[in-house]
Amino acid sequence: MQAIIATLGYVLSPSRDQVLMVRRDTRPDDLHYGKYNGLGGKLEPDEDVVSGLRREIHEEAGLDCTTVDLAGTISWPGFGRGGANWFGFVFRVPAWTGTPPAGNDEGSLHWVPVADVLAGQVPMWESDRHFLPLVFADSPTVFHGVMPFADGKALSWSFVS
Template sequence: MQAILATLGYVLHPDGERVLLIRRGKRPDDVHFGYHNGLGGKLEPGEDVVAGMRREIREESGPECHLPRLAGTISWPGFGRRGENWFGLLFRIPEWSGNLRAECPEGTLVWTAIADVLAGRVPMRESDQHFLPLVFATEPRLFHGAMPFDQGKAVSWSYRVTTGVAEDLTEGAPSP
């Protein structure tokens, strides 16, 4: 399967009770138009997933991400506007620095209570409610999911959880 590689990051507020979301409302052709979503987007050629996630968050909201934590992966066959397949790497970002942008090119930045997100009180794609409890779990474990789409709607959801706690990503020196 060929897929568009993308990242989705959830920047956590220092209070641990809120997450930074984008209320997508600037482009009517956006598949997330009118919904709240995490920050992220497509990887650029030659870019690793952590660099891509950091770039997207910096471009969309301003902060520099430190020690992102991989929450899981999701295969989204048929998700794209024209039925493209997407593969997403989801991150929790508990450590960051810098200031939020006053303006976001994708919509409005909103600190949102995680409890409201998990309770379904925030306008989000219905399909997000399947994986967000895994992203925001009190004791998170790395998960790998599949969520096929047909005509813009998720048709199923399945996932596996690893047996250990998700590890922090650390940066290493390039291989010789």
């Protein structure tokens, strides 16, 4: 399978009870328009995944990651425009420096209570609700999952840890 390689990072507040998320609200034609998401994006050809995550978070939030923890990986076959396959490395970012701006080219940035994210009180991809409990678990273990998509909807979710 050929896939777009990407990173997805969840920057935690010092107390770890909030997470920095982007509300994708700048481009109405955005596949993610109106949804909250972690920070990240496509890997550049000359990058390892941690360098790519650090670059994306710096570009999107002006933060420098001092600690990153791999939460897991997810294969998203059929997720992208035109049914493109994506493969993501999902990270927790518990330590960082800097001050995030109010927003970026993709949308506004918000500190959101982790409890609200897990309770489904934040507009996001419904499919994110399957893996976010693994990302924010009290005693997390690294997971590896697959979530096939068709017509913009997840068909299933399975993982091993």
